[in-house]
Amino acid sequence: MARVRPLRSPRRVLALVAGAAAALTLAACGGGGAGEADADTATAGDTAAAPAQEAATAGVRLARVRGGLGDALFITGAPGQPGRLFVVQQSGQIRILQNGKLVGRPFLDVSRLITSGGEQGLLGLAFHPDYARNGRFYVDYTNRSGDTRVVEYRRASATRANPSSARVLLGVDQPFANHNGGALAFGPDRMLYVGLGDGGSGDDPQNNAQNTNSLLGKLLRIDVDSRSGGRPYDIPAGNPFADGGGRPEIYAYGLRNPWRFSFDRARGDLWIGDVGQGSIEEIDYLARDTGAGTNFGWRAFEGRSVHIGGAQALEGPSRETPPVAQYTHAQGCSVTGGYVYRGSRVPALRGRYVYSDFCSGTVWSMRAGPNPGDVRRETGLGARLSSVTSFGESLNGDLYVIAGGSLYRFNRG
Numbered sequence: 001m002a003r004v005r006p007l008r009s010p011r012r013v014l015a016l017v018a019g020a021a022a023a024l025t026l027a028a029c030g031g032g033g034a035g036e037a038d039a040d041t042a043t044a045g046d047t048a049a050a051p052a053q054e055a056a057t058a059g060v061r062l063a064r065v066r067g068g069l070g071d072a073l074f075i076t077g078a079p080g081q082p083g084r085l086f087v088v089q090q091s092g093q094i095r096i097l098q099n100g101k102l103v104g105r106p107f108l109d110v111s112r113l114i115t116s117g118g119e120q121g122l123l124g125l126a127f128h129p130d131y132a133r134n135g136r137f138y139v140d141y142t143n144r145s146g147d148t149r150v151v152e153y154r155r156a157s158a159t160r161a162n163p164s165s166a167r168v169l170l171g172v173d174q175p176f177a178n179h180n181g182g183a184l185a186f187g188p189d190r191m192l193y194v195g196l197g198d199g200g201s202g203d204d205p206q207n208n209a210q211n212t213n214s215l216l217g218k219l220l221r222i223d224v225d226s227r228s229g230g231r232p233y234d235i236p237a238g239n240p241f242a243d244g245g246g247r248p249e250i251y252a253y254g255l256r257n258p259w260r261f262s263f264d265r266a267r268g269d270l271w272i273g274d275v276g277q278g279s280i281e282e283i284d285y286l287a288r289d290t291g292a293g294t295n296f297g298w299r300a301f302e303g304r305s306v307h308i309g310g311a312q313a314l315e316g317p318s319r320e321t322p323p324v325a326q327y328t329h330a331q332g333c334s335v336t337g338g339y340v341y342r343g344s345r346v347p348a349l350r351g352r353y354v355y356s357d358f359c360s361g362t363v364w365s366m367r368a369g370p371n372p373g374d375v376r377r378e379t380g381l382g383a384r385l386s387s388v389t390s391f392g393e394s395l396n397g398d399l400y401v402i403a404g405g406s407l408y409r410f411n412r413g
Contacts, residue, residue, distance in 0.1 A: 058348055058413060059346065059347060059348030059412055059413040060346055060348050060349060060378055060380075060381060060410060060411075060412075060413050061380075061381055061382045061410075061411045061412070061413045062381045062382055062383040062385075062401070062408040062409070062410060062411070063382075063408060063409050063411045064383065064406055064407070064408050065097075065100055065400070065406075065407045065408060065409050066097060066100055066102075066406065066407045067405065067406040067407075068405065068406075069087060069089070069402065069405045069406065069407060070089060070091070070405050071089050071090040071091050071116075071121075071405070072087050072088065072089050072090075072389065072390075072402050072405060072407070073088060073089070073090050073121075073123070073389040073390050073402065074087075074088035074123075074124065074125060074183075074260075074389075074390045074392060074402070075087050075088070075097075075390065075392035075400055075402060075407065076088075076125060076126075076127070076392050076393065077393065077394045077395035077396075078127040078131055078137070078395075079127055079128075079129065079130070079131040079132045079395070080131060080132025080133075081131075081132075081158065081395070082395055082396075083098060083099065084096055084097070084098050085097040085098075085392070085394060085400075086107060086125060086127075087102075087407075088122055088123075088124070088125045088139075089122065090116055090117075090121035090122055090123070091111055091116045091121060091122070092109060092110045092111030092112075092113070092114050092116060092121065092122045092141070093106040093107075093108070093109045093110075093111060093122070094106060094107040094108040094109075094122075094125060094139075094161070095107065096159055097407070103159055105159070105160065107159060107160060107161055108139070108153060108161040108163065109163075110122060110139065110141060110163075113141065113143060113144065114141045114142060114143060114144065115142050115143065115144055115145070115146050116142075118177055118178065119177065119178045119179065119180055119200075120142040120146060120177060120180060121141065121142060122139060122140075122141045123140050123141060123142070123180060123181070123182025123183070124138075124139060124140035124141075124182040124183045124184040124195075125137065125138070125139050125140075125184060126138045126184035126185050126186055126192065127186075128186065128224070129186055129190055131155075134154075135154045135155040136152055136153070136154055136224075137152070137153055137154075137155070137161070138150060138151065138152050138153075138169070138184055138192060138224070139151050139153065139184070140181075140182045140183070140184050140194065141182075142174065142180055146174050146177055147171060147172060147173050147174050148170070148171065148172040148173075148174055148180060148181075148182075148196065149168055149170070149171055150168070150169045150170040150171075150184070150194055151166050151167065151168050151169065152165075152166070152167040152168075152169055152224065153165050153166055153167075167232065168232075169222070169224065169232050169233055170194065170220075170222070170233075170249075172196060172215050172216070174199060174200065174216075175199045175200065175201075175206065176199055176200025176201045177200060178197070178200040178201070178257075179197030179198050179199060179200040179201075179256065179257040179275075180196070180197050180200075180257075181194075181195040181196040181197040181255075181257060181258050181259070182195065183195040183258060183259070183260050183261050185261060185262060185263060187221070187263050187268070187270070188263060188268035188288060189236070190225070191221045191222065191223055191224075191236050192221070192222050192223075192224050192233075193219060193220065193221050193251065193261070193270075194219070194220040194221075194222070194249075195219055195220075195255070195258040195260075195261055195272075196215055196216055196217065196218050196219075196220065196255075196258075197216065197217065197255070197256065197257035197258065198216050198217035198255070198256050198257065198298065198299070199214075199216040199217070202277065203277065203299060203307075203308060204217065204256065204298065204299040207299065207315075209253060209254050209255055209256065209298045209299055210253070210254060210295075210298075210299065210300065210313070210314060210315040210316065211315060212241060212245065212246030212247065212250060212253060212315065212316045213246055213247060214247070215247055215249060215250065217253060217254065217255050217256065217298065218247075218249075218250050218251070218252065218253045218255060219250075219251045219252040219253075219255065219258065219261070219272070220249040220250060220251060221236055221239055221249065221250075221251035222234070222235065222236070222249055223235070223236050235248040235249065238292050239251055239292060240292045240293030240317070245317070246316065251291065251292060252286070252291055252292070252293070252294040252295070252296065253294075253295055253296070253316060254294075254295040254296035254297045254298050254300075254314075254320070255272070255274050255284075255296050255298055256274055256275055256276065256277065256298040256299070256302075257274065257275040258272050258273065258274050258275075258337070259273055259274075259275050259334070259335065259336060259337060260272075260273050260336060260337035260338065260390055260391065261273070261337055262337065262338065262339045262340070262391075262393075264288075264339075264340040264342070264353075264368055264369065265340070265342050265393075265397065266340070266342045266351075267287075267288060267340075267368070267369055267370075268288035268289075269285065269286065269287050269288050269340070269368065269369040269370075270285070270286040270288075270291055271283065271284070271285055271337060271338075271339075271340065271353055272284040272285075272296075272337055273335040273336055273337020273338070273355055274296065274298070274323075274335065274337075275334050275335055276302055276303060276329075276334075276335070277299075277302050277307065278329070279302055279303075279305070279328060279329055280302045280303030280304075280305060280326050280327070280328055280329075281303070281326060281327050281328075281329075281332060281333075281334065281335035281357065282302075282303045282323035282325070282326045282335065283323055283324055283325040283326065283335065283337070283353070283355060283366075284296050284321070284323050284324065285323075285324040285369065285372050286321075287369055287370060293316075293317060293318050294318060294321050295314060295316055295318035295319065295320055295321060296320070296321055296323075297314065297320035297321070297322070299313070300312075300313035300314050300320065301320055301322075303322075303323055303326040304322045304323065304326060324366075324372040324373070325364075325366055325372070325375055327357075327364075331357065331360060331362060332357030332358070332359050332360035332362060333357065333358060333359035333360070334357060334358040334359060335355065335356075335357055335358075336355060336356045336357060336358055336388045336389065336390060336391070337355055337391070338353065338354040338355040338356065338391035338399075338401075339353070339354060339391055339392075339393055339399055340352065340353045340354075340368040341353075341354055341365075341397070341399050341410070342397045343393075343396065343397030343398050343399060344396075344397065345397075345398055345409075345410070345411060345412060346399070346410050346411060346412050347412065348412075348413070349365060349399070349410060351367065351368050352365040352366060352367055352368060353365060353366050353367075353368050353372070354378075354391065354399060354410070355391070356385065356388040356391070356401065356403075357388065358387060358388050358389065359386075361384065361385030361386045361387075361388055361403060362377060363377070363378040363381060363385065363401075364376065364377055364378065365378055380413070383408060385401065385403040385404070385408075386403060386404050387403055387404045387405075388401060388402070388403045389402045389403070390402045398410070
């Protein structure tokens, strides 16, 4: 069981260092395991295993914005900061990219506070919805002991954070070095959502994801604008275990290693890319205001297939909610969740959820809510991607992808 330590004083992670890709793939995918389907055989209803198209997808191209970003694994805009993108580097720095050029000094450097490499490091960043006014933002990293910390900081200026403003909100012990999750995002309800993997190793040996008294293998939701119960945050009233039966921070459970989740900026729906064990990668979906208490099924299920125990192995109050899309390891090794495109630059992607795979670099899109479907492979992009670590959005809805240490923007073809 993970111990949470709200402190009073002020996966899958993808390392882009030489030779790390192969080792990372093995660690994050977890190798074999009980209940696996044949990795070369598509599972029934495999919506994401669409046949490769011979012709290019009309109207979608990738434009390389910047190379040389090293171990970058996330990029995002900040409210009130038009024209700036904030680049998260696994080794501990947040850099500012302005007009395609890196600002000289890092916005924040926590490299001395973290363990970095493999699936550990500085993993997530989210700006408060009122950042333009209050200057608050949040990071997720693995500390020197390898445990998860979610920390609030404040800006000192438009291009510099105040390191001394650190306020640790959440501490979660990690029993193994892999499956740390690490994504952070504010939802349409203005709550902070935190993605945590199952604690690592393979096959979730402690069954954390199904244990509602553990925060591992969960999506958490906390209110950072108030405090209660001696915590440096409050528990939203709609959390399924706010009144007992599990940890009150939990919003949804049954996740293996959520590597990037996001909210549809138009509808508020939640999308999650959850990394599989050894056979199946999955995309999970929750319509806005319908997800509290959802069980995504790991480790009883991998994707839609029985893994260890099936329905009889599910714990907590909920039945399994299957993914809306999945693909086998014949098409890749590790899903990288993305975003529903709501920008104006690429009409062919508007209203579609875009995601990829770390190993194959394949880019897929599918129709967004309320009825997700129609998966297609995006071809003819003008760039061959590999080591796809993350997607990101700018303030105006432009969509970016980070691959092999380079940043690309989706453009009209």
